[in-house]
Amino acid sequence: MRLEVDARGMECPKPVIETKKAMEKVNEGTVTTIVDNDIAKENVTKLAKSLSYDVNVEEVDGEYYVNIYKGLLENDYIPKSKPTNRDLVILMGKDSMGEGSEELGKVLIRGYFYTLTESKPYPKAILFVNSGVKLTTEGSEVVDDIRSLEREGVEIISCGTCLDYFNLKDKLIVGGVSNMYTMVEKMNGAKNTIKL
Numbered sequence: 001m002r003l004e005v006d007a008r009g010m011e012c013p014k015p016v017i018e019t020k021k022a023m024e025k026v027n028e029g030t031v032t033t034i035v036d037n038d039i040a041k042e043n044v045t046k047l048a049k050s051l052s053y054d055v056n057v058e059e060v061d062g063e064y065y066v067n068i069y070k071g072l073l074e075n076d077y078i079p080k081s082k083p084t085n086r087d088l089v090i091l092m093g094k095d096s097m098g099e100g101s102e103e104l105g106k107v108l109i110r111g112y113f114y115t116l117t118e119s120k121p122y123p124k125a126i127l128f129v130n131s132g133v134k135l136t137t138e139g140s141e142v143v144d145d146i147r148s149l150e151r152e153g154v155e156i157i158s159c160g161t162c163l164d165y166f167n168l169k170d171k172l173i174v175g176g177v178s179n180m181y182t183m184v185e186k187m188n189g190a191k192n193t194i195k196l
Contacts, residue, residue, distance in 0.1 A: 013181035
């Protein structure tokens with residue numbers, strides 16, 4: 001069976017949601033999602049890999065054809081999270097900590113990430129949204145600590161829409177880019193979520 005999803009012009013996270021719906025209709029076969037931007041291509045590809053399906057991408061005239069092969073295929077996807085990490089997701093909604101003094105908030109966020117690197121077990125994932133994406137991009141004062149957490153198996157995810165909003169898409173230096181659908185899945189799938 002072969003299904004095609006035309007997701008050109010769709011805003012995040014619709015290409016992922018429409019692809020997932022199509023994949024649920026196919027027991028064995030191919031789902032091809034057509035997208036017209038890099039972020040959608042990456043997000044649909046990550047969805048396929050997270051579900052252990054083989055995937056390849058073809059570019060034709062600036063558009064991407066993401067071919068997902070569903071069936072009895074070998075699983076080559078290795079999650080970044082180590083089993084020893086806690087079933088906890090942290091949602092970072094801003095680039096400082098607490099309310100009141102912005103200067104103090106920056107000091108606190110530095111202390112928080114340093115302390116997090118020294119506190120085991122580590123969380124399963126840290127999600128960065130709104131101005132929180134500034135922590136994973138050039139100029140961040142906590143990027144070394146976030147890299148250290150990533151090396152320990154903590155999944156680091158920044159919101160693609162947020163990076164675009166702040167014109168930081170090309171300045172991401174740690175972790176990956178994803179969409180709201182993936183972030184909701186991560187939070188719903190965790191035993192605990194902390195919002196900072």
